[in-house]
Amino acid sequence: MTGKIxxxxxxxxxxxxxxxxxxxxxxxxxxxxxxxxxxxxQIRRSANSIPANIAEGYGRDNRGSYQQFLRIAQGSLKxxxxxxxxxxxxxxxxxxxxxxMLLATAGIGKMLRQLIIKLAPE
Numbered sequence: 536m537t538g539k540i541x542x543x544x545x546x547x548x549x550x551x552x553x554x555x556x557x558x559x560x561x562x563x564x565x566x567x568x569x570x571x572x573x574x575x576x577q578i579r580r581s582a583n584s585i586p587a588n589i590a591e592g593y594g595r596d597n598r599g600s601y602q603q604f605l606r607i608a609q610g611s612l613k614x615x616x617x618x619x620x621x622x623x624x625x626x627x628x629x630x631x632x633x634x635x636m637l638l639a640t641a642g643i644g645k646m647l648r649q650l651i652i653k654l655a656p657e
């Protein structure tokens with residue numbers, strides 16, 4: 536991303552995390568109703584938590600707090616990856632579906648790590 540960052544919405548990592556959350560809703564839309572309060576809910580919540588924590592951290596008053604929320608976003612990302620792998624193992628998603636999303640999570644994870652490092656005190 537080039538240019539000045541005026542909002543968390545300008546952050547490429549937030550944009551990619553939002554795309555992942557939207558893709559999660561598309562993936563889970565056809566899952567069985569009995570999973571609505573199980574894996575469907577869990578994977579959607581973890582996906583939503585990633586961009587939400589990036590945004591919340593951005594709105595904090597200090598770098599340390601921002602970094603902490605980015606670390607929480609990282610944790611939600613790992614939770615999402617775990618739920619995603621479970622969905623493949625139980626037959627709710629195909630390997631191709633999960634692999635495509637795992638590639639996205641790898642990129643998001645790298646960007647989160649880079650942003651955390653950039654925000655570290657010098």
